[in-house]
Amino acid sequence: NAGVTQTPKFQVLKTGQSMTLQCAQDMNHEYMSWYRQDPGMGLRLIHYSVGAGITDQGEVPNGYNVSRSTTEDFPLRLLSAAPSQTSVYFCASSYMGHSYEQYFGPGTRLTVT
């Protein structure tokens, strides 16, 4: 199993550009989520999904869109990048249930200039 994969590993955008961060998992997990990690802030939840066709907002959803057309994939879209979105982005997945033990991808380091 590859686990959780993310692409790209690094990305530089100019303000106003759009892009999609890809996330895929091969563990048949129902729950998938996107986090951003900033220095001194821990990880903050952006959006999450409890299954194909179902998404919901997390703690910091503004400026980001998601969709979940399949169980395996959960892309994160930045429609108009801003310097405040410079961060490291992590995708995670888990089975639904009492423990929600999350498996994280390797992250995407995004810089917006």
Added chain:
Amino acid sequence: TQLLEQSPQFLSIQEGENLTVYCNSSSVFSSLQWYRQEPGEGPVLLVTVVTGGEVKKLKRLTFQFGDARKDSSLHITAAQPGDTGLYLCAGAGMPSNQFYFGTGTSLTVIP
């Protein structure tokens, strides 16, 4: 809104010393997890605690969930350089669809 506060934020100790990291909140969580993250990688789950007062041991690491399910601690006995990393606690809210991560504790164990 940061629901989980970790302390200390930074910790540098000598190999062989003991240490405790705290994760505190005013909110009740249905479960609480501890992760370790190495530079350039995603967090890796160490343990999940789900019952108030629960204690779990993982080799030299001891995890405790507070009786009221609002706080947790991680105790490392005889720290080793391989324990170096960023330790994160994460609480599952009620309903448990959202996770709230702590601010993190950066641990350095000096040989």
